[in-house]
Amino acid sequence: MPLIFDTxxxxxxxxxxxxxxxxxxxDLPVPERPDYTVTAEALxxxxxxxxxxxxxxxxxxxxxxxxxxxxxxxxxxFPGRLLPVVILDLHDAATPAxxxxxxxxxxxxxxxxxxxxxxxxxxxxxxxxxxxxxxRTCAELQLPVAIIFFQNQLPWTLPLLHYxxxxxxxxxxxxxxxxxxxxASVPELAWARESGIDITLPGPPDYGVDTLALFADTPNVCxxxxxxxxxxxxxxxxxxxxxxxxxxxxxxxxxxxx
Numbered sequence: 001m002p003l004i005f006d007t008x009x010x011x012x013x014x015x016x017x018x019x020x021x022x023x024x025x026x027d028l029p030v031p032e033r034p035d036y037t038v039t040a041e042a043l044x045x046x047x048x049x050x051x052x053x054x055x056x057x058x059x060x061x062x063x064x065x066x067x068x069x070x071x072x073x074x075x076x077x078f079p080g081r082l083l084p085v086v087i088l089d090l091h092d093a094a095t096p097a098x099x100x101x102x103x104x105x106x107x108x109x110x111x112x113x114x115x116x117x118x119x120x121x122x123x124x125x126x127x128x129x130x131x132x133x134x135x136r137t138c139a140e141l142q143l144p145v146a147i148i149f150f151q152n153q154l155p156w157t158l159p160l161l162h163y164x165x166x167x168x169x170x171x172x173x174x175x176x177x178x179x180x181x182x183x184a185s186v187p188e189l190a191w192a193r194e195s196g197i198d199i200t201l202p203g204p205p206d207y208g209v210d211t212l213a214l215f216a217d218t219p220n221v222c223x224x225x226x227x228x229x230x231x232x233x234x235x236x237x238x239x240x241x242x243x244x245x246x247x248x249x250x251x252x253x254x255x256x257x258x
Contacts, residue, residue: 006047006055007257008146008176008224012037012063013070022065024087024116031063040074044081054080058146059087061114072106085110085146090131091124099134103141110144112176118150118191123160135164135171144172146224151184152197154211165218173221174257180208182232182243201236209246222255223247 013019014037021031040057047055057071064070071084086108088095102108111134115125125131126147138145149157158179165173177183181201184192192199202208215221225244233240247256 003054004050004052006052007174008226009043009055009057010038010060011040011043011057011071011074012060014039019064019067019070021063022067024061024065028116034063040070040077040082043074044078047081055082056085056110057082058085058112061087061112061116068102068108072102072108075107079107083107083109085112085144087112087114088134090126090134091128093130095130096133096137099137099143100141103143108143110146111138113145113147115148115150115153118152118188119195121153123157126157127160127164132164135168139168139171142170142172144174146174146176148176149179149183150188151181151199152188152192154179154181158211159214161221162214162218165215165221169218169220171220173218174224175212175221176224177226177228178209178223178243178247179212181211182207182229182238183226184232185228186231201232204238204242205246207238207243207246209243209250212250215251219255222257223251224257226258 012034016033021033023030043055043057057074059068059071066087066089068084068086071086075082075084084107086102088099088111090113099108099111113126135145147161161173184199189199212223225247229243230240233243244256
């Protein structure tokens with residue numbers, strides 16, 4: 001039986017006193033508690049039911065901010081089954097050293113980069129001086145980096161990531177939600193509609209995959225196909241298999257993951 005490895009699971013604790021919601025930035029409101037939970041125990045039960053051996057538990061930044069306590073505690077309770085992927089403040093000069101300590105002492109196995117404001121048209125969140133030192137720390141420690149983009153920022157964030165990938169060719173980099181317009185989340189689509197921004201999604205036969213052609217020469221960059229992609233395709237009655245086929249034909253199956 002083949003091993004199944006989930007690269008992108010989110011956890012939500014059921015103890016709000018121990019793990020309270022926190023904003024990603026001080027000027028943002030405290031997030032509202034969702035009306036559901038996905039505890040570490042619940043995730044492991046689902047993994048057992050479906051033959052999943054290991055899962056990366058990716059920090060739920062829009063709920064817990066930079067407080068990665070729950071995923072780290074969960075990985076401690078289920079060693080080898082759950083691997084924490086943290087989100088840290090890439091404007092904090094202490095972040096590179098903090099990440100190195102977390103990898104050494106707390107079992108952290110990866111870093112996720114995410115912008116929090118689709119209207120904020122800057123690149124400091126992924127390429128500030130602190131961010132670049134953090135990228136290099138990840139390369140030195142061989143900690144994979146996952147990165148999520150807003151659709152309206154793809155024209156300049158993808159080339160910037162390509163530059164970083166060329167500079168750090170041994171660093172595994174994972175682009176969440178394929179990195180194509182079909183990866184736009186519900187909150188981003190709502191923001192785009194409210195802002196009067198065109199949200200037309202590219203159609204067949206390419207489905208926007210050719211926007212990733214610049215990564216042909218960076219085999220250290222891989223692409224995560226996720227439920228957000230499936231949600232957008234279901235909404236527009238697009239067969240996800242067509243998009244996956246296009247991705248595999250362009251980059252090979254070895255660079256595509258769930």
